[in-house]
Amino acid sequence: MDTSHLAEHAGAAGSFFASIFVVATLSMRTMIPLRVFAILTNIVLIATAIPIHNYPTLVLHSVLLPLNVYRLHQMLQLVRDVKKSVSSDLSMEWLKPFMTERKCRADEVLFYKDEKADSMYYIVSGRYRLVESGIELPVGAIVGEFGMLSPSNVRTQTLECIEDGLVLSVSYDQVEQLYVQNPAFGFYLLKLASARLFENIGKLEERLAQQTPPTIAAETA
Template sequence: MDMTYLQHAGSAFASIFVVATCTMRTMIPLRVFGILTNVILISISIPTHNYPTLILHAVLLPLNAYRLHQMLQLVRDVKKSVNSDLSMEWLKPFMTERHCVAGEALFYKDEKAEDMFYIVSGRYRLVESGIELPVGAIVGELGMLSPSNARTQTLECIEAGTVLSVSYSQVEELYVQNPEFGFFFLRLASARLFENIDKLETRLAQHDAPPLPAAAQPA
């Protein structure tokens, strides 16, 4: 009688947890409830000698615990990447060195984009926007996000130096493998877009500004 009551109580608790998991939209609570369900059914299966259920949930318990650990680690990595700057030193072994001379165009607007660059030395300018890029900057990433994979601007070397290049295929692999790099890449692309927008807004404001009266113009 006691065993029958225990079985019914366990089944009721398990049913509640199963229904609760169906209402959840995120993975971490889902894994937590999965672990609780495993623990309850294992606890009930031992005194009732329900060995198939015991074996099933003894296998599922460590699996759910491992997946929960992975999700929590991913959340920590994401928070770390969002709240701190990512050093690009680890990326350099995946990149190819290229020496540039003054006047050389590393790529042209509207041509097919296949790689991005890390500036080691020298001076470089995005021709259309007039933005000069400092040493340590990454450029050429917007072509990867473009639906047509086309360059959005021309990059010109204005003082001889060295860059490192990495192909988009390698970037995609790193993006998937390293959450920190993935979020760094998104922040980089967003910053470039906002920088271009600010530049365009400044030019429009200057263009729309009324001309100075003749008396106010400098001699």
């Protein structure tokens, strides 16, 4: 059997295995295994395209392979960053690659109390205040994330810009897509949101404790 026949048989076998990987890829429900099978499909099709000189297939999957590798790395990095945030500073900086910029002007209201919530914000620069509570948010703070977890999906306070700045926004739909694509991400996101909620409750209890003694003294005077 000459080399041309060997190449044909290798190409046929490779196409068969590639078809199996394609079917497996289409059956994946989450992003990480989908990317893994897509990478395997790319490798098999590249390997089978070389001996039969199928250059269109070779070029196509040579382009798709690094793209799939990058997307897999991005998703794995996302999960690692969320895990790190849960166990350390509760930061949500890992969401920044999925967010879009929004410039804000002083006196601009980003959202109002009781309106429908559909996005969360990461503060890059400027000054912002939650009107009802009077709390000023620092640079690096995330605001609006609890509306996603609320059954009614409404804002509990009004957010006002009090000094020109920049925020990054991400819609709840985008976050939900990441959740569906990778359940591990969703699990750690819920843990992170819960941890931030308890942290906020703790701060509120501290503020109430500081305000209680003067109140009691005024009542007894």
